Amino acid sequence: MTLTQSPPQPLLAAVGSARRALADVHQVQPLYLSVDEKEALLIALSRLQAQVDELRLRILAVSADIAQQHGTRDVTQWLSRTVHTDPVRLRADEKLARSLDERFPATARALSSGGVNLEQARVIAHCVDDLPDRLGVEVKAQAEADLLGFARDFGPAELRRLGQAILHVSAPDIADAEDARRLEKQEQHAREKSSVRFRPLGDGTTRISMRLSDAVAGRLGTYLDAWTGPRRAGSSSLAGVQTTSTGLEEERLPRHRRLANAFGRLLEHLDPRNLPEHGGDATTVVVTVGIDQLRTGLGAATLDTPLTTDGAVQISAGEARRLACAAGILPAVLGSDSEVLDLGRRRRLFSPAIRKALSLVQKTCAAEGCTVPARWCEAHHMTPWSRGGQTRLKDAKLFCAFDHHRVHDPAYEPETLANGDVRFHRRT
Secondary structure (H helix, E strand, O other): OOOOOOOOOHHHHHHHHHHHHHHHOOOOOHHHOOHHHHHHHHHHHHHHHHHHHHHHHHHHOOOHHHHHHHOOOOHHHHHHHHHOOOHHHHHHHHHHHHHHHHOOHHHHHHHHOOOOOHHHHHHHHHHHHHOOHHHOHHHHHHHHHHHHHHOOOOOHHHHHHHHHOOHHHHOHHHHHHHHHHHHHHHHHHHHHHOEEEEEEOOOOOEEEEEEOOHHHHHHHHHHHHHHHOOOOOOOOOOOOOOOOOOOOOOOOOOHHHHHHHHHHHHHHOOOHHHOOEEOOEEOOEEEEEEHHHHHHOOOEEEEEOOOOOOOEEEEEHHHHHHHOOOOOEEEEEEOOOOOEEEEOOOOOOOOHHHHHHHHHHOOEOOEOOOOOEHHHOEEEEOOOHHHOOOOOHHHEEEEOHHHHHHHOOOOEEEEEOOOOOEEEEEOO
16 A cells, blocks of 8 residues: 655645745845845845735635634634734734735735735725725726726825825716715714813823814914924024923923923913803903912912812912913902902003014014014013003013013023113022
């Protein structure tokens, strides 16, 4: 009796051969390859990676029985546990595997030949799946073919943008109408999902979680970018570096910190006359401070807000003095027996006419050496409002946000020079 050995399963044999071939060259160093050889090798490896990815997805698509064999929820749970990889990523791959197997054979063939990579295939499947079913199979197939053509020249990010407008290539006669339907659906989705949540953390900060429509987020980003734009000319800082808003020292700030500071400045410059009435009165934030704290800048003040159970947030008296210069902030000054000595002051804020007159006299920030234009500056009472200063042209100067903080910073003493500029001296 002659025993015949059955031939090895072709897929297992191919993978085994590839692994053995790579193992044979694992000690060969590419250091001395020519540039042309390195280029060819990197391109070939990218193509090989795409072929391996396609085979892995093809097997994932038909491996639900592995989960039954091992009692796991799905094959990705078993595989992630066995090879110690990310289950979230594997589940995304399994979803793509089913899509390629059931609906996108052309993309699967391109992946198996190395014509597209895994991320390009993922983008193509997602973009075509996003097209409404009412367009029919032929339109979707044409969109897939057009995206595969674009994949020869564009990476995943560019391909995703092209995919959002693919109907203008694949079915231009219906593209505008479909764009209108898609955008209307997105806007409705944005209205349903938009939210803003405040959570005071108890350390002087509040976490704000926002989910906004792209249009609203875009407007907010534009406004905040405008407030991060002004720079002190002649500073030793590099381009794109903003100073701290406290005025205590200059430091490099990452973009998210600059945007947070810009958000505060944006709120401080809102015109309360353009806000809706609140409880029958104009919308106003009230800062409450004792007369002694207001004069010395020492101690605490409170800012009324709806974010805490008692409706008040503590701030320093120095910050209260600075906020007294800002529109929309109404200072309430209390005496020793908590009686209200002053609730704001008539014409406490500088009128547009005074600001325009100031900008004619002052082309830039009043701080010595600062060249931030007047249009980006804030009006300041040189005799502080807290010490009886009046809102008049001869008692006013324009300061950029940085130097306005420094004016109110007790660590610095301002000196008015003969030419009208203001020089700051650090107190010792």
